[in-house]
Amino acid sequence: MVKSELVRVLNEKLPELRESDVELAVNCMLEQMIAALAIGERIEVRGFGSFSVRQRPPRLARNPKTGETVNLPAKTAVHFKPGKEIRDRVDSTRDQSRITD
Known part of the structure; x- marks a missing residue:
């Protein structure tokens, strides 16, 4: 699943949220995961x-x-x-x- 596809699916499941908010949440989560891996966690x-x-x-x-x-x-x-x-x-x-x- 490509990130944009993930955002679309999440937005369908949570229609009360704006697509831009869902995309921001996904991007924040992925950035935190990358940061944690970068320091060896x-x-x-x-x-x-x-x-x-x-x-x-x-x-x-x-x-x-x-x-x-x-x-x-x-x-x-x-x-x-x-x-x-x-x-x-x-x-x-x-x-x-x-x-x-």
Whole structure:
């Protein structure tokens, strides 16, 4: 779901709120999540999942086109672990989706 789609859906569920207010609330929430992750905090959204920051060490990789060895620097990555509810819902619709193994 794209952010504008999220705003539209929330606005339909909460028609008493102006679309601009819903958009402001969504943007504030996302900004706070980004700020928390930027300082290394873990975020948990019950029933949805958790976000955390992981450090990846430097490593040697290979360019698949040329076969040349490349040094990749250390980096910080955001990790998402889905909660049980979201895993179960996604699993239950697997046969209806275009996802293949």
